[in-house]
Amino acid sequence: MLKTKDLSYWYQDASQPLFKDVNLEFEVGQSYAILGHSGTGKTTFLSLIAGLDRPKDGEIFLGDRSLKKIGLTNYRRHDVAIVFQAYNLFTYMSPLDNLLTAMAITNAEHAGDKAYAGQILRDLGIGEDLITRNVQHLSGGQQQRVAIARTMACDAKLVVADEPTGNLDEDNTNAVIAQFQKIAHDQQKCVIIVTHEPDVAAQCDHQYRLENKQFTQLA
Amino acid sequence: MNFCKRAWLNVWAKKGRSILLILVSAAILMFVLAGLLIRSAAIKATNQAKADVGATVTLSANRQAAFKQMRKSSSSSSSTSSRPKLTLTPVKLSDATKIAKLSNVGSYNVTSTTSANAKSYDTVSTSTGMGGSNSGGPGGMKSGSSSSGDTQIDGVTATSLTSDFSDKQSKIVKGRGITASDKNTNHVVIEKELASQNNLSVGDTMTFKQTTGSKTTVKVKIVGIYKASSSSSSTAGPMSTDPSNTVYTSYTLANSIKGSKYAGTADSVTFNVTTPSKVSSVKKAGNQLISTSKYTLSTDDASYQTVKASMSSVESFANKIVWLVAIAGTIILALIVILMIRERRFEIGVLLSLGEARWKIVAQFFTEMIMVLVVALAIAGAGGKFVGNQLGSQLVSQTATTTQTTSTTSGQPGGGNQGGGQPGGQSGHTGGPGSSSNSTTKADTKLAITVSAVDLAELGGFGLAITFLSIMIASGGILRLEPRKVLIS
Numbered sequence: 257m258l259k260t261k262d263l264s265y266w267y268q269d270a271s272q273p274l275f276k277d278v279n280l281e282f283e284v285g286q287s288y289a290i291l292g293h294s295g296t297g298k299t300t301f302l303s304l305i306a307g308l309d310r311p312k313d314g315e316i317f318l319g320d321r322s323l324k325k326i327g328l329t330n331y332r333r334h335d336v337a338i339v340f341q342a343y344n345l346f347t348y349m350s351p352l353d354n355l356l357t358a359m360a361i362t363n364a365e366h367a368g369d370k371a372y373a374g375q376i377l378r379d380l381g382i383g384e385d386l387i388t389r390n391v392q393h394l395s396g397g398q399q400q401r402v403a404i405a406r407t408m409a410c411d412a413k414l415v416v417a418d419e420p421t422g423n424l425d426e427d428n429t430n431a432v433i434a435q436f437q438k439i440a441h442d443q444q445k446c447v448i449i450v451t452h453e454p455d456v457a458a459q460c461d462h463q464y465r466l467e468n469k470q471f472t473q474l475a
Numbered sequence: 476m477n478f479c480k481r482a483w484l485n486v487w488a489k490k491g492r493s494i495l496l497i498l499v500s501a502a503i504l505m506f507v508l509a510g511l512l513i514r515s516a517a518i519k520a521t522n523q524a525k526a527d528v529g530a531t532v533t534l535s536a537n538r539q540a541a542f543k544q545m546r547k548s549s550s551s552s553s554s555t556s557s558r559p560k561l562t563l564t565p566v567k568l569s570d571a572t573k574i575a576k577l578s579n580v581g582s583y584n585v586t587s588t589t590s591a592n593a594k595s596y597d598t599v600s601t602s603t604g605m606g607g608s609n610s611g612g613p614g615g616m617k618s619g620s621s622s623s624g625d626t627q628i629d630g631v632t633a634t635s636l637t638s639d640f641s642d643k644q645s646k647i648v649k650g651r652g653i654t655a656s657d658k659n660t661n662h663v664v665i666e667k668e669l670a671s672q673n674n675l676s677v678g679d680t681m682t683f684k685q686t687t688g689s690k691t692t693v694k695v696k697i698v699g700i701y702k703a704s705s706s707s708s709s710t711a712g713p714m715s716t717d718p719s720n721t722v723y724t725s726y727t728l729a730n731s732i733k734g735s736k737y738a739g740t741a742d743s744v745t746f747n748v749t750t751p752s753k754v755s756s757v758k759k760a761g762n763q764l765i766s767t768s769k770y771t772l773s774t775d776d777a778s779y780q781t782v783k784a785s786m787s788s789v790e791s792f793a794n795k796i797v798w799l800v801a802i803a804g805t806i807i808l809a810l811i812v813i814l815m816i817r818e819r820r821f822e823i824g825v826l827l828s829l830g831e832a833r834w835k836i837v838a839q840f841f842t843e844m845i846m847v848l849v850v851a852l853a854i855a856g857a858g859g860k861f862v863g864n865q866l867g868s869q870l871v872s873q874t875a876t877t878t879q880t881t882s883t884t885s886g887q888p889g890g891g892n893q894g895g896g897q898p899g900g901q902s903g904h905t906g907g908p909g910s911s912s913n914s915t916t917k918a919d920t921k922l923a924i925t926v927s928a929v930d931l932a933e934l935g936g937f938g939l940a941i942t943f944l945s946i947m948i949a950s951g952g953i954l955r956l957e958p959r960k961v962l963i964s
Contacts, residue, residue, distance in 0.1 A: 308828060308959035332958075333830025344825045344962070346481075348488035360477035361829045390488070410829075 257446050258282040258305060258414055263314035265300055270312070274300055275469045277314065284413055287440040287447040289457035291474070292466035298450045299418055301466065305448065306338050306416045307331040318414075333362050337407035341419035343399040350388045351377050351402040355409045362410040376405045380435065397428035404435050408443070415439055417449045421456055433459045478835045482842035492815070493847060499811060500851035500938070501858070503804035508859030508926070508934045510796035515930060517790040530751035530776030532580075532758055534571055535743035536563035537771040564769040565740035574746060574761045574772075579753040583746040584637065587630035587726040589733045590623045590716070591683035594692055596673040598625045599666075599719040624686040627721045630729020634664060634701070636745075637723075643704075650677035650699030657698070657725040664699040668719035676700070688734050695724065751779040801937060809945035816840060816949040820961050823950075827958035837950055844942040852935055859934075860926045 259281045266273040274297030282288055282305075292298045303309045305316060307328040316323045323331050338344075345354050355373035359366060366372040377387050380401040382394075391399055400420060407415045417436065421429040433449075433456055440447040440461070449460060457463045463474040486493045538561075545561050568585065575583050631637055634652035639645040653664055665675065675681060675697055683693045703718050730737040746761075748754050754776045761772045816823075826836050953961060 303959040306828070308962070309957045329827075329830050329832065331830070332828060338828050340962070344821070344828070346484075346822060346825065348485050353484060357477060357481060358829055360480075361826070361831045 257284045257319065259317040260305070261315045261317065263301075263304065263311050263316065265297065265304060265312050273312070273469055275466060275471070278471055280464070280471060282414075282446050282448060284446045285440060285444045286462060287437055287449065287460040289460035289463045290448065290450045290466060290471075291452065291454065291457045291463060292450075294452065296466045297469075298452075298466050302416050302418050302448065302450045305414075306336050308338075335412055336414045336416060337362075337410045337412040339400070339403045339407055339415070339417035339420045341422040343396075343403045345391045345399060345402055345406075347390075347392050349391060351382055351391055351394070351405070352387045354391060354402060355406055358406045359409050362412065364409060364411045366409070373405075373409055376408050377402065380405045380408075381431075396423045397425070397431070400424060400428070400432055401435070404432065404439075408439060413445050415445050415447045417447070419451055420449060421451065421453065429453075429456065430459075436460075478839035479842050482839045482846065485839075486843050486846050496811065496815075496844075496847045497850045497854070500808065500847055501854035503800065503808060503941070504848075504851050504855035504934055504938055505858045505862055506800040507797060507804060507937050508855050508930065509862040510793050510800055511930055511933055511937075512859060512926065514790060514793035514797060515927075517786050517793055530748045530754045530774065530779045532574075532746045532748060532754060532761060533743050533773050533775065534566050534574060534746070534761070534765065534770060535773070536566065537767065537769055538563065539771070540768050565737060565742065566744055566770060568739050568741060568744075570765050570770065571741065571744040571746075573764045574744070577757055577760050577764075579748055579750050579757050581747040581749040582636060583632070583744055585630070585632045585726040585741045586637075586743050586745065587729040587733070587737070587741045589628050589630070589729050590686060591626050591628055591693070591732055592624040592686055593626050594684045595680075595682035596669070596675065599668050599672055599717045624684070625716060625720060626683060627716050628683075628729050628732055629721055629723050630726035630741075631723060632658075632726060634699075634723050636747075639703070640701075645701050645703045647699050648702045650697070652699055652701070653723050653725055659727045660725060661693065661695045661728055662698040662725065663695045663728075664701055664723040665697055666719040666721060667700050667702045669722075670697070670700045683732065685732055685734075693728075693732055695722075695728070748776075751776050754779075801941065805941045805944055808941055809948050812840075812844070812942075812945040813949035816946070816953065820953055823953055824958050824962035827961060833954045836954065837946060840946045840950060841943065844946060845939070848935070848938045848942060852931065852938060855934065856926055856931055 260278050263278040263280075264273050264276045278301070290298050290301065300309070304311050307323060310328070318326060318331065318335055326335070332338075345351075346357060349357065352370065352373055355376065356368065356370065358364075359373065360368065374387055378384070382398060382401060382405065386394060386398065391402060394402065400423070404420070415436070420436070421432055424432060436447050436449060437459065439445050447460075449456070451457055457474075464471045465474055541561055541563050571583065571585065574580065629637075631653055633654045634640050634645075634647070635654075637645075640647075640652065647664070648667055650664070653662065663681075665681075670676065673681070677697055677699060679697050680694055681697065683695065685691055685693065701723070703721075726741055727738075730740060746757070748757050754774045758772050758774050765772070823836055827833070
């Protein structure tokens with residue numbers, strides 16, 4: 257589904273890349289974990305495959321079409337959904353409005369369908385009383401679940417998550433990872449999670465470690 | 476139109492911030508509106524004042540040419556015993572009719588002034604407290620050798636056309652004034668004091684005696700009684716007849732009292748120019764119709780020039796206010812919007828990460844500001860009129876004071892008619908019927924501040940322009956970045 261070809265990225269000095277000539281493939285119905293220490297370039301890699309930035313060298317293909325051809329804005333709108341460590345919800349909206357807004361922007365199939373959005377939230381444990389409450393009044397775990405619900409409400413086949421459990425306790429962490437697994441397996445989406453926690457990575461179908469500018473698949 | 480919904484949700488959720496923005500925008504718009512209102516009112520008032528104040532062109536005898544002629548004849552004359560005489564040619568009414576037909580000339584007033592002696596009544600005496608009283612006597616300069624009577628007779632086309640009546644220094648209290656229909660009649664309008672002293676009323680008759688020629692008596696009928704203001708009455712000098720002894724008649728009657736040779740003539744004719752800015756062209760065209768060696772056309776557009784100068788100053792100041800406030804408002808609003816949008820970098824990043832089009836993000840901010848602007852506009856519309864009124868009246872009073880001071884120190888002494896040497900013994904009392912006055916200027920320069928739909932639309936346009944500029948300045952930098960950089964920073 258998603259393929260990187262000789263992907264490289266550096267900030268100022270091309271001789272000191274964060275990673276170089278990365279060739280990876282990601283498939284639908286699978287979950288992937290990218291492990292690595294802080295500063296190794298995991299998030300940067302995620303940004304590139306999420307279409308938030310452009311690679312310095314190499315290309316990314318969605319199917320057989322390069323992201324350059326698709327256009328990053330189009331790609332973000334239709335093909336990828338992102339979950340951030342800081343949740344990145346619209347703080348002036350309720351969970352329901354957050355979902356409806358995302359659905360409208362991405363032209364999702366169920367755009368405008370309040371019942372559909374509400375059902376996703378309820379499935380993720382956001383009770384009826386919380387659905388219309390401002391998201392700032394929700395706990396961290398609840399906000400992260402809303403962020404996950406937002407990716408589910410959109411029709412994107414690729415879901416990328418940057419340290420989605422970074423701010424959560426153990427129970428919430430397990431619940432969130434289980435949810436990602438469900439998205440990958442039940443909804444047949446490709447889920448790529450960047451994490452520094454081996455326990456979280458271990459729950460995914462595939463694990464890669466970014467070390468010395470290269471990705472290594474873990475057994 | 477998802478961005479509209481987002482805009483509404485944002486404005487509603489952040490009520491405190493929205494209210495503050497409304498207040499700041501309303502304050503800025505209020506000053507812009509005040510400037511716009513003063514400017515449009517100044518333009519309107521200038522046009523109105525130009526039309527109301529008007530300007531006049533007066534046809535009268537050419538005194539300079541007459542003096543020249545007098546000096547010439549005295550130097551050529553061998554006789555030293557006889558004093559040279561100043562001979563002024565009375566204005567021919569046929570010339571006046573020709574000028575009246577010129578374009579931009581409205582109504583005109585024929586003035587023929589003379590004096591007569593009271594026969595059937597007593598004139599009002601003025602005690603000067605400076606060595607006796609006088610009940611008439613010569614008023615000011617006189618021409619020729621004509622003797623003067625105790626009653627001043629102001630022959631006019633209509634009393635309403637004289638500056639004393641149009642400026643409300645004199646007003647009819649009983650009966651009616653002299654009108655054009657009184658031509659060739661013996662109708663007169665007398666002063667209230669003279670009427671009460673002699674127990675005269677409308678419908679009564681009174682008799683004059685000519686001061687020259689056969690000294691025949693003239694019986695006249697009173698059709699109206701006027702009251703002269705105290706200020707007007709007090710202008711009489713020690714040697715002039717009391718203003719209460721001034722009788723208004725048709726100029727034809729005044730001419731017949733002067734003598735038969737004055738038929739079809741006048742001391743002066745004052746033409747009202749309908750478009751004051753055309754005074755010069757009327758004068759130029761008029762000069763081609765008259766013999767300039769005998770007559771002269773003088774213009775009086777001082778009031779018009781005063782109003783024009785005053786209003787131009789207000790207009791230019793209002794323009795400066797509009798631009799200053801607009802520029803200052805743009806800067807203030809832009810800074811506020813920049814701060815507001817910088818605070819929302821994160822939200823912009825999220826929207827970009829969801830694939831939202833950049834123009835829709837700008838449109839969301841713009842929509843939010845329009846919502847704020849609509850409420851601010853309503854507040855400014857209500858408050859702008861008040862601010863405009865205060866500012867406008869302050870401005871006008873300051874400008875009027877400045878203009879008046881300037882005209883007092885450097886202007887010509889206004890008011891007096893050109894009566895000194897008019898034929899037929901015209902007396903030189905201050906502010907004769909043919910004279911124009913500057914006293915209307917102050918009243919005409921009031922600014923009528925009203926908020927019209929056009930003003931509000933113009934203000935809305937200003938507001939939109941300011942808002943759009945502010946948002947473009949504020950969001951331009953952020954929207955050029957890749958979403959990752961926005962989110963990281």
